[in-house]
Amino acid sequence: MGMTITEKILANHAGKTSVAPGDNVWVDVDVLMTHDVCGPGTIDIFKKQFGQNAKVWDPEKVVILPDHFIFTADPHANRNIEIIRAFAKEQKLPYYYDVGTENYKGVCHIALAQEGHNRPGEVLFGTDSHTCTSGAFGMFSTGIGNTDAAFILGTGKLWVKVPEAMRFEWTGTFPPYIMAKDILLHVIGDIGCDGATYRTMEWAGDAVYRFSMEERMTLCNMAIEAGGKNAVIEADDTTFDYLKGRTDKQGTVHHSDADAKYCFNKTYKADELEPVVAKPHSPDNRALARECKDVKLDRSYIGSCTGGKITDFIAAAEILNGEKVKIDTYIVPATVDVEQDLHKETIDGKTLAQIFEDAGARIGEPSCAACLGGPKDTFGRTHGTEVVISTTNRNFPGRMGSKEAAVYLASPYTAAASALTGFVTDPREFIPARV
Amino acid sequence: MKKKIQGRAFVLGKNIDTDQIIPAEHLVYSLSDPEESKNYGKFALSGVPGKDSGLPKGNIPFVEDGQYRSQFNIIIGGSNFGCGSSREHAPACMEIAGVQAVVAESYARIFYRNSIDGGFFIPLEAKQKLTEEIQTGDEITIDLQTYTLTNETQKKTYSLNSLGDVIDIIEAGNIFEYARKSGLIPS
Numbered sequence: 142m143g144m145t146i147t148e149k150i151l152a153n154h155a156g157k158t159s160v161a162p163g164d165n166v167w168v169d170v171d172v173l174m175t176h177d178v179c180g181p182g183t184i185d186i187f188k189k190q191f192g193q194n195a196k197v198w199d200p201e202k203v204v205i206l207p208d209h210f211i212f213t214a215d216p217h218a219n220r221n222i223e224i225i226r227a228f229a230k231e232q233k234l235p236y237y238y239d240v241g242t243e244n245y246k247g248v249c250h251i252a253l254a255q256e257g258h259n260r261p262g263e264v265l266f267g268t269d270s271h272t273c274t275s276g277a278f279g280m281f282s283t284g285i286g287n288t289d290a291a292f293i294l295g296t297g298k299l300w301v302k303v304p305e306a307m308r309f310e311w312t313g314t315f316p317p318y319i320m321a322k323d324i325l326l327h328v329i330g331d332i333g334c335d336g337a338t339y340r341t342m343e344w345a346g347d348a349v350y351r352f353s354m355e356e357r358m359t360l361c362n363m364a365i366e367a368g369g370k371n372a373v374i375e376a377d378d379t380t381f382d383y384l385k386g387r388t389d390k391q392g393t394v395h396h397s398d399a400d401a402k403y404c405f406n407k408t409y410k411a412d413e414l415e416p417v418v419a420k421p422h423s424p425d426n427r428a429l430a431r432e433c434k435d436v437k438l439d440r441s442y443i444g445s446c447t448g449g450k451i452t453d454f455i456a457a458a459e460i461l462n463g464e465k466v467k468i469d470t471y472i473v474p475a476t477v478d479v480e481q482d483l484h485k486e487t488i489d490g491k492t493l494a495q496i497f498e499d500a501g502a503r504i505g506e507p508s509c510a511a512c513l514g515g516p517k518d519t520f521g522r523t524h525g526t527e528v529v530i531s532t533t534n535r536n537f538p539g540r541m542g543s544k545e546a547a548v549y550l551a552s553p554y555t556a557a558a559s560a561l562t563g564f565v566t567d568p569r570e571f572i573p574a575r576v
Numbered sequence: 577m578k579k580k581i582q583g584r585a586f587v588l589g590k591n592i593d594t595d596q597i598i599p600a601e602h603l604v605y606s607l608s609d610p611e612e613s614k615n616y617g618k619f620a621l622s623g624v625p626g627k628d629s630g631l632p633k634g635n636i637p638f639v640e641d642g643q644y645r646s647q648f649n650i651i652i653g654g655s656n657f658g659c660g661s662s663r664e665h666a667p668a669c670m671e672i673a674g675v676q677a678v679v680a681e682s683y684a685r686i687f688y689r690n691s692i693d694g695g696f697f698i699p700l701e702a703k704q705k706l707t708e709e710i711q712t713g714d715e716i717t718i719d720l721q722t723y724t725l726t727n728e729t730q731k732k733t734y735s736l737n738s739l740g741d742v743i744d745i746i747e748a749g750n751i752f753e754y755a756r757k758s759g760l761i762p763s
């Protein structure tokens with residue numbers, strides 16, 4: 142029986158020649174990532190279980206990226222940063238990206254990629270559910286809690302149940318107004334918020350392989366919104382082009398066998414997709430953007446690990462260029478690199494940053510910001526009954542701060558077009574030249 | 577592991593995500609400091625919109641104002657319980673508030689795993705829509721030997737799915753005790 146990419150990686154890391162869905166295996170871990178929200182709890186458990194003077198199994202394999210509650214006056218949040226800072230020092234961790242220093246990176250999933258920690262064929266766990274993002278590099282990656290992370294810190298191993306796999310193949314060519322976010326929201330609308338629970342979401346097809354690494358990361362990022370354990374895209378030239386200069390490690394490329402077993406296998410036609418949104422209060426509450434044109438908005442938010450990469454801002458800027466926003470519009474670059482690129486990338490001779498400022502949007506500092514609400518003084522956080530269109534990944538009640546707020550999830554094109562009208566807007570209205 | 581869990585039910589709907597279980601703004605407290613961690617009990621399930629909190633009536637706070645322990649120790653939930661983030665603060669806050677068992681139609685993977693590996697409470701799966709049968713406040717007995725749930729208030733018994741192979745971790749207490757018992761890490 143053939144195996145999928147995921148099964149091959151897990152077998153390889155469990156020292157086995159093959160594994161099958163449902164098997165419980167202990168795997169060797171290549172990278173453990175944690176951040177400011179879950180790091181302190183993980184460190185507590187690690188010390189309690191392995192001793193106050195315990196050493197992590199391999200300092201080279203631990204990556205700590207403060208990113209969630211960074212620019213706040215909240216004393217507890219700042220105390221948490223102190224805890225991870227002290228731990229990084231004590232354990233001599235080479236990959237601690239401290240806030241307030243030149244080393245600060247921003248949102249963990251994007252920083253992992255930029256800093257070369259995502260490598261094909263490897264196993265990466267992170268104390269964040271969107272760790273599945275790294276699957277874009279043809280690796281196994283998934284989110285875990287503090288206890289499991291502490292176990293890895295001490296042992297370098299973790300048990301995993303081998304997931305069943307679902308395959309989503311896209312043939313043809315995506316229209317120019319379609320972004321990875323539309324695809325995700327379309328698929329989650331199909332299978333529901335728990336449609337991929339315990340499963341792998343494997344993306345395939347020529348239309349997917351033409352995507353940049355940034356768009357591939359968006360595709361993999363939201364597997365968790367369908368309940369998925371991991372997402373994966375086979376590594377190819379695009380992957381290796383991205384990795385150049387970021388890591389010396391080569392990684393291993395795995396392919397799914399032709400006779401690999403999938404519990405779901407569907408081929409979609411890329412050409413037929415229209416811009417999609419998820420209505421409040423669930424990522425599977427799908428509608429077409431044009432069907433929501435009467436929804437009046439208070440705010441547009443473009444940011445997060447899934448919607449705050451440079452490709453997302455290029456898309457938003459194409460629409461905002463030379464226009465004025467009608468509602469409060471927040472731009473939050475995921476990482477420092479993305480922020481710097483806002484000042485380098487140009488359209489019609491203007492930088493993206495200039496285009497956003499001229500349009501009347503506000504640009505925040507690189508971090509998770511209001512994607513998960515956060516402390517009261519967080520940039521872009523909702524506090525009342527705001528109706529928001531957002532490029533983030535979750536719209537459950539209270540996710541962006543206020544329980545009374547209503548959040549529509551959408552692509553950067555759709556969020557930018559909606560910023561210009563104050564209503565949920567199909568971006569085709571603003572990119573006629575390209576359609 | 578206890579063989580029987582008894583107490584009062586708190587009923588919730590489907591897709592109860594981790595932001596409803598513990599809103600992100602509260603994730604700043606220490607989980608190990610006994611005093612500070614009481615904040616997690618205080619805000620447990622505080623993100624659930626009023627109308628969905630304590631079904632079928634709704635508008636029942638899980639934890640009373642100024643308290644950090646709930647009068648309810650058994651949660652009855654719908655499908656995809658605990659979806660959303662990987663924050664272990666979610667099962668932890670429920671334990672701090674006094675939850676001993678959750679009986680849901682299905683779970684999100686990370687939440688389920690965290691509950692077991694961290695030894696916070698026992699996540700059980702119902703075979704039918706108990707959210708439509710049980711009312712918040714009903715007296716419940718869960719028998720872990722027969723995998724049955726009895727609603728003492730309504731005098732009805734339902735069967736539950738068995739815990740399967742994770743029972744070994746639950747019996748050991750958490751993933752560390754399990755690993756010590758099986759020789760994976762030194763005791």
Ligand code: SF4
Nearest residue numbers: 248445446509512513
């Ligand atoms: S940007 Fe949002 S989804 Fe991404 S890691 Fe931060 S809080 Fe999580």
